[in-house]
Amino acid sequence: MRILAAMSGGVDSAVATARLVEAGHDVTGVHLALSRNPELYRSGSRGCCSIADANDARRAADVLGIPFYVWDFSERFAADVVADFVAEYAAGRTPNPCLRCNEKIKFAAVLERGVALGFDAVATGHYARLDRTDEDPSLYRAAEPAKDQSYVLGVLTAAQLARCEFPLGEVQSKTELRAEAAERGLLVADKPDSHDICFIPTGDTAGFLNDRLGERVGDIVNEADEVVGAHRGYHQFTVGQRHGLHLSVPAGDGRPRYVLGLDPVANTVTVGPKSSLVVRTITGIRPTWTERPQTGSWRGLVQVRAHGEAMPATISVVADQLEIALDEPAFGIAPGQAAVHYDGDRVVGAATIAATNS
Amino acid sequence: MTARSYLDHAASSPMPAEVLAELVEAMGQAGNPSSLHQSGRTARRLLEEARESLAVSVGARPDELVFTSGGTEANNLALLGAPRPGRSQVAISAIEHPSVAGVRERGDQVQLLPVDADGFLVTAELAELIGAQTALVSVMWVNNETGVIEPVAKAADLAHAVGAWAHSDAVQAFGHLVIDFAASGLDLLSLSAHKLGGPVGIGALVVRRGIQLRPSGFGGGQEAKLRSGTVPVALAVGFAAAARLAAVRQAEEQQRLAELKQQLVAGVLARIDQVRVNSPALASPAIVNLTFAGARADDVLLLLDAAGIDASTGSACTAGMHQPSEVLLAMGRSLADAGSSLRFSFGPSTSAAEIERALAVLPTAVAKARAAA
Ligand SMILES: Cc1ncc(COP(=O)(O)O)c(C=O)c1O
Numbered sequence: 001m002r003i004l005a006a007m008s009g010g011v012d013s014a015v016a017t018a019r020l021v022e023a024g025h026d027v028t029g030v031h032l033a034l035s036r037n038p039e040l041y042r043s044g045s046r047g048c049c050s051i052a053d054a055n056d057a058r059r060a061a062d063v064l065g066i067p068f069y070v071w072d073f074s075e076r077f078a079a080d081v082v083a084d085f086v087a088e089y090a091a092g093r094t095p096n097p098c099l100r101c102n103e104k105i106k107f108a109a110v111l112e113r114g115v116a117l118g119f120d121a122v123a124t125g126h127y128a129r130l131d132r133t134d135e136d137p138s139l140y141r142a143a144e145p146a147k148d149q150s151y152v153l154g155v156l157t158a159a160q161l162a163r164c165e166f167p168l169g170e171v172q173s174k175t176e177l178r179a180e181a182a183e184r185g186l187l188v189a190d191k192p193d194s195h196d197i198c199f200i201p202t203g204d205t206a207g208f209l210n211d212r213l214g215e216r217v218g219d220i221v222n223e224a225d226e227v228v229g230a231h232r233g234y235h236q237f238t239v240g241q242r243h244g245l246h247l248s249v250p251a252g253d254g255r256p257r258y259v260l261g262l263d264p265v266a267n268t269v270t271v272g273p274k275s276s277l278v279v280r281t282i283t284g285i286r287p288t289w290t291e292r293p294q295t296g297s298w299r300g301l302v303q304v305r306a307h308g309e310a311m312p313a314t315i316s317v318v319a320d321q322l323e324i325a326l327d328e329p330a331f332g333i334a335p336g337q338a339a340v341h342y343d344g345d346r347v348v349g350a351a352t353i354a355a356t357n358s
Numbered sequence: 359m360t361a362r363s364y365l366d367h368a369a370s371s372p373m374p375a376e377v378l379a380e381l382v383e384a385m386g387q388a389g390n391p392s393s394l395h396q397s398g399r400t401a402r403r404l405l406e407e408a409r410e411s412l413a414v415s416v417g418a419r420p421d422e423l424v425f426t427s428g429g430t431e432a433n434n435l436a437l438l439g440a441p442r443p444g445r446s447q448v449a450i451s452a453i454e455h456p457s458v459a460g461v462r463e464r465g466d467q468v469q470l471l472p473v474d475a476d477g478f479l480v481t482a483e484l485a486e487l488i489g490a491q492t493a494l495v496s497v498m499w500v501n502n503e504t505g506v507i508e509p510v511a512k513a514a515d516l517a518h519a520v521g522a523w524a525h526s527d528a529v530q531a532f533g534h535l536v537i538d539f540a541a542s543g544l545d546l547l548s549l550s551a552h553k554l555g556g557p558v559g560i561g562a563l564v565v566r567r568g569i570q571l572r573p574s575g576f577g578g579g580q581e582a583k584l585r586s587g588t589v590p591v592a593l594a595v596g597f598a599a600a601a602r603l604a605a606v607r608q609a610e611e612q613q614r615l616a617e618l619k620q621q622l623v624a625g626v627l628a629r630i631d632q633v634r635v636n637s638p639a640l641a642s643p644a645i646v647n648l649t650f651a652g653a654r655a656d657d658v659l660l661l662l663d664a665a666g667i668d669a670s671t672g673s674a675c676t677a678g679m680h681q682p683s684e685v686l687l688a689m690g691r692s693l694a695d696a697g698s699s700l701r702f703s704f705g706p707s708t709s710a711a712e713i714e715r716a717l718a719v720l721p722t723a724v725a726k727a728r729a730a731a
Contacts, residue, residue, distance in 0.1 A: 028660065033679060054678050067663055069656060070678030116730030117657055 002026045003165060004114040005123045006106060007061060007068070009053030011181050011188045012125030012168060014060040018184050019167040020123055021064050028119070029061035029068040032110065034077040034101075035199060050201075056188050063185055071113070073105055080104040082199055086212050089235040092262035093336025096152070096306070097197055099350075103155040103288075111163055121163045128153050128347075129169030130161065137161050139290045139347040143170045151306050154340030154350035155288050206236040218267035220247060223260070223276060231269050234262045240277060240332020247271065258332065277331045278358045284322035284339045284351025293317075294348065301342040302326065304333050304353065315341055322351045329358070362666040363712035367705030368502055368530060368645055369670055371555045373596070374603060374706065381557055381596035390588055392580060405591045408598035415601040416528075416549065416564060417538035424563045424581045425589050429529035429550030430457035432563035435585060436525045436546045437461045437496065439571035445493035445522070451479050451508065452688035453501050456674055458527055459684070471497070476638040477506035477689050485516050492522040494546075499531035503672035503685040503701055504637045505645030507535070514543035523569065529553055529561070533604035534612065534644045545569050551593065555706065556600030560593035607706060615643035615704045618713050622646060622702060625717040630724050636686060636699060647672065649691070649699040653727035656680055658700060661723035667716050672701035 005017040007029045020027045031054045054070055061068035081101050088095035111122045127142035128150040136158045142148040156164065171177050174193075181189035200208045213235050220229035229247035231237065241259040251257050257271040282302070287293075295317055301310035302324050312327040324339060333356050340350045364372070373381075389401030406420070413420040426432045437448060437458060449469040450458055462468045469492075471484050479497055488495060495517035497508050514524035525546035528537055533554025539547050546569065550561035565571060565584070577586025604611075623646060626633055636647040650658060655671045656679065662669055673683035682696035691699075702716070 026664075028664070031678065058678060067660065068678075069660055071656070072679050113657070113730045117661060117726055 001120045001165075002118060003028070003121050003123050004110070004119040005029050005066075006110065006125075007031050007057035008125070008194075009050075009056035009060075009188065009191075010125065010194060011178060011186070011191050012127075013057070014125075014186045014188050015177055015181050015184070016123055016125040016165075016167040017060065017066070018064055018181075018186065020165065021066060027064075027066050027123075029057065029064075029066050030110070030114075031057040031068070031070045032077075032105070033070050033072045033074055034081075034105070035074055056191065060186050060188060063187075071110065073109060076109050077101070077105055077199075080109075085197075086209065088336050089209050090213055090264065091336075092234060092264040094238045094334035095336045096338055097199070098152045098306075099155055099338050102152055107156055107160045107164065111160065115163065121165050123165035123167060125168055126150075126153055126166050127168050127171060128166045130164060130166055136291045137164075140169070141342070141345040141347075142168070144172050147171065147174065149306075150342075150347050151303055151308075151338070151340050154290070154338060154347050156290060157288055158291050161290060206233075209233070209235045216267055218269070220245065220269045220271055222251075222257075223270065223272045228257075228271065234264060234267055234269050237262055237269050239334040245271060274331060276358075278329045279331065279333045279356040280326055280329050281357045282322075282324040282326070282333060282339055282353055283355040283357075284324060285320075285354040287317070287320070287322050287349055287351040289349040290347050300348060301344070303340050303342070304330070304337055310342060313341070321354075361711075361715070362668060363715045364668045365702040365704065365708065365712065365716060366668045366670045367708065368553065368672060368701065368703035370552045370558060371533075371705040372707055373557065373600070374555050377555055377596055377599045377603060380599040381592055384592035384595035387591070389591070391591055392578065392588065401591045405589055405594055408591075408594040411598040412549075412562065412594075412601055415537075415598075415605055416532070416547065417540045417542075418547075418564045419567065421582070422539070422564050422567060424565055424584050425594055426561045426563055426581075426585055427559055428552070428561040429455075429527065429548050430561075431585075432548035432550070432561045433457040433527055435563050435571065435574050436548060437494070438464070438574050439584070440494035440523055440525070440546070441466065441572075442493045445491055447488075447491045448494040448496065449484070449488050449492055449522075450496040451498060453477055453503075453506075453685040454496065454498055455502055455527055455529070458496055458498070467491075471495075473688055475690050477501055477504050477636070477685065478638070478640075479508050479513060481509060481512050481516060484513060485519075488517065488520050488522060490520060492517070492520055494523045494525055496525040496527070499526045499528040499537070499547075500535065500642045500645070501685060502530045502645070503683055503699075504647040504689075505530070505641035505643075505703075506638055507531075507640050507642065510544065511542050514545075518543070530642060530645065533601065534608070534615075534642050536608070539564050539566075546571075551597035551600060554600050554604045556597040557593045560590060560597050562597075604706075611706060612643050615708070618704055618708055618710060619643055619646050621710060621713050622716065623648075625713070626720060629717065629721045634695070636689070636691075644705060645672075645701060645703045647686075647699055647701045649686075649695045650724045650727070651695060651698055652731055653698050653724050654731050655698055655700055657727035657730050658720075658723050661726055662716070662719060665719040665723065667719055669716075670701050670703075671699060672703075 126149045127147040129140040131138045141150045215232045228249040261270040297316040302313045314325045316323045389397035391402040391405045410420045447467040452470045497513040510526045517524040523545040527548045529550040545566045547564040552558040632651040634649040671680045686696040
C-alpha cells in the first residue's frame with residue numbers, strides 16, 4: 001500500500017511510521033503545519049506544530065529512509081478548528097478541538113489530498129484498533145485501555161476508516177513503545193508526550209479566549225437567580241467546574257458549588273450544588289457512524305470526555321438525533337463535548353452533546 | 359532501484375570523478391597555509407595555485423580573489439562590507455538570492471530595484487532610484503530560479519555614474535557562462551564551487567583592486583584581512599579543478615544543455631496544458647522554470663520524487679514548506695502561480711534519457727496534483 005504517515009514529531013507517530021515501513025509499505029511522511037505562526041509557538045515537547053516538532057519528524061523520516069514533506073494546513077486549521085473552538089465557547093459550550101481536527105483536517109482535508117495524490121491510506125499514531133475482517137472496517141479501543149484514544153476517532157465515518165491505518169492499537173505500554181523507538185534508532189524515544197491543546201501551548205485557555213472574545217463582566221447567579229458573584233466572561237467556565245469561581249455570597253448550606261450552566265445572551269454563569277449537575281439523559285446532535293447508521297434503540301456504552309469512563313446506557317435514534325438514557329446518573333456533562341458510544345470495545349458512532357437532563 | 363533523473367543541478371551539481379580525485383589528493387596533504395615550515399609551504403603552494411587558476415577562470419587577478427565558505431558568505435561580505443561614509447543605501451534587484459536580499463533584515467536602508475515580467479532588471483528605473491546616497495548596487499548575473507541573465511555590465515555603468523560600487527552574485531552563472539570580471543566593470547563578484555561540480559563549503563568574493571571592504575568578522579586576518587579563518591586548501595583545489603573542467607567543456611555544454619532544455623520545454627508544452635514558461639530566451643541554458651497552473655508545486659515535487667525525478671522550486675523553504683516564489687511575485691505573477699512553479703536545472707551529467715523520463719512522468723503528476731489542489 002502507498003501510505004501517507006502523519007508525523008507530528010512525537011514518539012508515537014514515529015514508531016507507527018516505522019512499523020509500516022518495516023511491513024513493506026510504500027510510506028511517505030507528512031508533517032502538518034497547523035499554526036499560522038509556528039515560530040511563535042513554544043518549541044520542543046508540547047505544541048503539535050512548532051518548527052522543532054517538524055524537525056523531529058523530519059529526522060525520524062530520514063532515519064527511516066522515507067520521503068518527508070510538510071503540508072501547510074494552517075488556513076484550514078484556523079477556519080475549521082480554531083475559529084470553531086472560539087465560536088463554541090462563545091456559544092457557552094465546551095468543544096473538543098482534537099476531535100474536530102481529526103474530523104475536519106487529518107482524516108478529511110489531508111486524507112483527500114493524499115488520495116488525490118495516489119495514496120491508499122493515512123496512518124497516525126493514535127492508539128486504537130481497526131478490524132478489517134469485514135468489508136467495512138470496525139474501530140475498536142486500543143489493547144491497553146489506559147492509552148486508548150478511540151474517543152477522539154469516534155467521529156470518523158466508514159468511508160474515512162476505510163482509508164486509515166492505526167499501527168499502535170496493540171501497544172501494551174508507553175514504556176514498551178519508547179523502548180521500541182530507542183531500538184529503532186529514533187531520537188524522539190524520550191520526548192515527553194503532548195497534553196495541551198496544540199494551538200494554546202501555554203495551556204492558558206482562558207487567556208486565549210479572553211484575547212479573542214474579550215473580557216465581559218457578568219453575574220454569577222444561583223438557581224434562584226440571585227447574584228452570588230461576578231465573572232469576567234462566561235467563556236472562562238465549563239459546566240461541572242468547581243474551582244476558580246470566587247463567589248462573594250456563601251452557599252446557604254455551606255456545600256461546594258459547581259457551574260451548572262452558561263447563558264451567553266444574559267452573560268450569566270449559573271452555579272449550584274453537585275446534585276443539580278445530575279444528568280440522566282443526553283441529547284446528541286449531528287450523529288456520525290463508524291459503520292452503518294443504526295436505527296431504533298439499543299444498549300451500549302457512552303463516553304463523554306477523552307479519558308472518561310464508559311457508561312452503560314440505552315441509546316435511541318429519534319428523528320436525526322441521538323437520545324441517550326444513562327443507567328446511572330452522571331455529573332457535569334458539558335454541552336459541546338462529543339458523546340462517543342460503543343458496543344463493548346467497538347466504536348459505533350458519535351454525536352455532539354446539545355442538551356442534558358436530570 | 360530504477361534510474362533516477364537528477365534535474366536539480368542549480369541546488370548542487372554532482373562532483374565529476376576527476377575533480378574528486380584532485381580534491382582527495384589535496385586532502386591528504388596536511389598543513390596550514392599560514393605556517394612558515396615545510397608543510398605550510400606545501401599547503402600554501404596548493405592554495406595559491408588554486409587561486410591563480412580560478413583567477414584565470416573568471417578574468418580576475420589572483421590577489422582579487424578572496425576565498426569564503428561559499429556563495430552565501432561571499433554575498434554577505436560584499437553587502438555588509440560595502441557601506442561607506444556618507445553613503446547609507448544599498449540597492450539590490452528584487453529577485454536576489456536570500457544571501458543578498460537578507461540585507462533588508464539588517465536594518466540598513468535597502469532599495470529594491472524592480473524587474474519586468476521576464477525578470478529583467480528595469481535599468482531605466484535603476485538609474486532613477488540610485489544617487490549620491492547609494493553605496494552599492496547588487497544585481498545577480500543569473501537568477502537561481504528562472505535562469506534569467508541580467509544586464510550586469512549596464513548596472514555597473516549606472517552604479518559608477520553615481521559613484522557607487524557594483525556587485526554581482528554570479529553563483530549560478532559561473533561554469534555555464536563566460537565570466538570576465540575585468541571586462542564586466544564590476545567591483546565585486548560572488549562565486550560558489552558546488553554549483554559547478556566543486557565541493558560544498560567553498561566560494562569566493564572577487565574584490566577589485568583598490569576597493570576597501572570592511573571585514574565581517576575578526577580573526578587571524580587570512581584572505582587579505584577581509585575573511586579570517588584557516589583556508590580549506592583541498593576545497594580550494596577542488597573548486598579550481600571544477601572551474602577548469604567547466605571551462606574546457608563550456609561551449610559544447612552550452613549547446614547541449616540548451617537542447618536538453620528545449621527538449622523538456624517542448625515536451626511539456628505538447629503534453630500538458632496551462633503551462634507557462636517563466637524563463638526568457640536570454641537565460642542560462644542550465645535552468646528552466648515552469649508554472650503548472652492549478653497544481654501545488656510541493657505536490658508535483660512529491661509525485662516526481664516518488665517516480666524518481668529530482669526537481670525543486672528553487673525558492674526558499676520555511677519550516678520545510680516552499681513559500682510562494684518571491685522571484686516570480688517580483689515578476690508580477692499571482693500568488694497562486696508563484697506557488698505552482700517548478701525549476702528544472704541541468705549539468706554535465708544530465709542526459710536526454712533523464713529528460714525523457716521526466717516527460718513520461720510529468721503529465722500524470724501534474725494532473726494528480728491539480729486534482730489534489
Ligand atoms: C544565486 C545564488 N546565490 C548564492 C547561493 C548560495 O551559495 P552557497 O550555497 O555556496 O552558500 C546560491 C545557492 O543556493 C545561489 O543560487
